[in-house]
Amino acid sequence: MLYLVTLRYIRPVEEVHAHLDTHRDWLVEHTRAGRILVAGPLEDRTGGLVLARCENREALDQMLAQDSFAQHRLVEHAVLGFGAALRAGVFPADWAPEAKVVA
Numbered sequence: 001m002l003y004l005v006t007l008r009y010i011r012p013v014e015e016v017h018a019h020l021d022t023h024r025d026w027l028v029e030h031t032r033a034g035r036i037l038v039a040g041p042l043e044d045r046t047g048g049l050v051l052a053r054c055e056n057r058e059a060l061d062q063m064l065a066q067d068s069f070a071q072h073r074l075v076e077h078a079v080l081g082f083g084a085a086l087r088a089g090v091f092p093a094d095w096a097p098e099a100k101v102v103a
Contacts, residue, residue, distance in 0.1 A: 022068035
């Protein structure tokens with residue numbers, strides 16, 4: 001299942017920045033493991049966005065709980081799970097194997 005996860009800062013930005021390095025380490029770890037495809041800050045800098053792939057919501061919640069931002073209660077998560085029906089040819093096929101490729 002694919003998940004679109006938004007992180008909204010709920011603490012002052014100074015507290016968030018104090019944990020930015022460990023948060024980035026968490027992102028890198030899960031990107032290398034194939035669980036995160038893309039992640040980054042929101043345009044308005046009030047949080048971030050993660051596109052993740054996990055077996056189910058429980059696995060996603062376990063992954064999110066490992067993030068220093070969650071451990072220090074710096075963010076709130078909003079999660080939308082979805083099954084991809086269409087994908088661009090450059091989108092990884094193994095992330096959306098049932099999606100029809102649009103050329």
